[in-house]
Amino acid sequence: MNTRVASGRGITIPESDVNFLKLVKPAVFVACLLPFFMVVAGVFGNKFVDPIESLLLMTGEWGLRFLLLTLCITPLQITFKWPWIARLRGMIGLFAFFYATLHLSIWVVLDQRLNLGDVVNAVIEKPFITVGILAWLGLLPLALTSNRFSVVRLGRKWKKLHSVVYLLTLLVVVHYIWQVKASEVLEPLAYLGVLALLLLWRFARLIKRDQAS
Amino acid sequence: MVSKIRSSEITPESVFRQRRMILQAAGLGLGAVGATALLPERAGAATSDFGGKKVVEWTASTSEPQTSFEQATTYNNFYELGTDKGDPVKNADKLVTEPWTVEVGGECEKGGMYALEDILKPHAFEERVYRLRCVEAWSMVIPWVGFPLGDLLKRFEPNSNAKYVEFKTLLDPANLPGQKFPVLQWPYVEGLRIDEAMHPLTLMAVGLYGKELPGQSGAPLRLVVPWKYGFKSIKSIVSINFTEKQPDTSWNLSAPREYGFYSNVNPQVSHPRWSQAKERRLDADSSGFGALFAEKRDTEMFNGYAEDVAGLYTDLDLTRNF
Structure with missing residues (x-):
């Protein structure tokens, strides 16, 4: 997989960091695949009593976790002065899309058994599914433009387009909260908290910048 | 916690199943020579020994492929032992079942505190294989050991005001990890209309797969109401209360x-949703x-x-009274 992606646009990184990245990137790539192997091993090891349910839950959760990770990149980069970390954002973002797509495919193919009538009904009738589909459809153009070519071509519009990821992450959290029982709401609420903090950080920076200018 | 090891607990499930098949075959043999008339109503072949009691096989059990013991006891909704489906089996030993007392009260003549032994003593145990449908859209097929709830309730002599029966699960936040969090109203409360409670399908269970109920399955005493979503089948019952008004139930x-x-x-x-x-x-397949x-x-x-229970609801709009 070619992971030369849009992240780090306009950021120059020192020569030592380039070498460092050569090591870090493959390591992060493998780490991002671990949840996938965990899930596959669980299925073959007969670890799940209701495997489809477990697969749906795990892939969905990892999709959301990776989305939140991509949103952490800029704050980390600025707080710790790690310019190189921006070069990982595209890959982590694509992994978020990978898990989201797995999640959706498992639902359509295994859970709904490709019964498109049932799928359409569920999307129309069950709001949490509508929201989930909207989130995936929103992520699709971001994944498709997550490459150098698109960054160059879209210019300023690229950043604008990709800032929609905050809204999409919110949709994913809503999708999650909406389908759990009242008693299980703690975990999705924690993700909502993380998202709120990340947004707060962004707003704080915007205000600071306004005051400076 | 189980204090004594029963012979049935040592028997591997496969052997237990084999034994049952042999006994079933023996039962068929008896039937063929016309001996069924000698057997009491509802009785089939004796399956096993359960705490010194003979367990009689219920003849109306479903013959569908069964859920394995492993599946049925590692994938549980029992929030007192944690909200994750794998939590109850991990925390099962936090449920202290000895001594166990059931408080019986409300609209009945013979209320009071009953030790578990006294609750169980007069009842013959049956093995019944029921379908269990969870409200979360999964289902299992489980062989329960128990006796009709109605037979127990009659012993308490409910009066004419007893329109409903309310059940409560053990409240023990010091030991039960799930009760430390207000995820539901504790103790867990469930209820049935009196005619539902008295229905011959409604089972008071003490075991499954020929073994005593493990903690995660609601030891030592639980309901099994096979035509209702699983959460109605309340676990680890410590209170039975006859009421005139419909009880408020946890979910x-x-x-x-x-x-x-x-x-x-x-x-x-x-x-x-x-x-x-x-x-x-x-199930195993x-x-x-x-x-x-x-x-x-x-x-x-x-x-x-439906054939057995639809008659209970002829006057009820089931869409409004879901």
Whole structure:
């Protein structure tokens, strides 16, 4: 997989960091695949009593976790002065899309058994599914433009387009909260908290910048 | 916690099943020579010894493939022991079942505190294989050991004001990890209309797969109401209360739009957030890799027990009284 992606646009990184990245990137790539192997091993090891349910839950959760990770990149980069970390954002973002797509495919193919009538009904009738589909459809153009070519071509519009990821992450959290029982709401609420903090950080920076200018 | 090891606990499940098949075959043999008339009503072949009691096989059990003991006891909703389905088996030893007392009260003549032994003593045990349909759209087929709840309730001599029966689960926040969090109203409360409680299908269970109920399955005493969603089958019962008014039940209080008092299995009435038309059967054939490709099955009205129980609800709008 070619992971030369849009992240780090306009950021120059020192020569030592380039070498460092050569090591870090493959390591992060493998780490991002671990949840996938965990899930596959669980299925073959007969670890799940209701495997489809477990697969749906795990892939969905990892999709959301990776989305939140991509949103952490800029704050980390600025707080710790790690310019190189921006070069990982595209890959982590694509992994978020990978898990989201797995999640959706498992639902359509295994859970709904490709019964498109049932799928359409569920999307129309069950709001949490509508929201989930909207989130995936929103992520699709971001994944498709997550490459150098698109960054160059879209210019300023690229950043604008990709800032929609905050809204999409919110949709994913809503999708999650909406389908759990009242008693299980703690975990999705924690993700909502993380998202709120990340947004707060962004707003704080915007205000600071306004005051400076 | 189980203090004594019963012979049935040592018997591996496969041997237990084999034994049952042999006994079933023996039962058929008896029938062939016309000896069935000698057997009491409802009785089949004796299956095993359960705490010194003979367990009689109920003749109306479903012959569908059964859920394995492993599946049925590692995938549980028992929030007192944690909200994750794998939590109850991990925390099962936190449920202290000895000594166990059941408080009986309300609209009845023979209320009071009953030791578990006194509750169980007069009842003959049966093994009944029932379908269990969870409100989360999965189902299992489980061989329970128990006796009809109605036989027990009659002993307390409910009076004419007893329109409902309310049950409560043990409240023990010092030991039960789930009760440290207000995820539901504690103690867990469930209830039945008196005619539902007295229905011959309603079972008071003490075991499954020929073994004593493990903690995660609701030791030492639980309900099994096979035509209702699983959460109605309250676990680890410490209180039985006859009431004139419909009791407030835990899930109904938590989300009244989603979980009605009746909660009869009904494929036509969707849960507000998901359909109840189909279910995923969790049984021995649908584990591991193959389970990924197992087809869901259509959920049946009253979980397939309509013939027995539909008569209870002839005057009730089941869409409004879900």
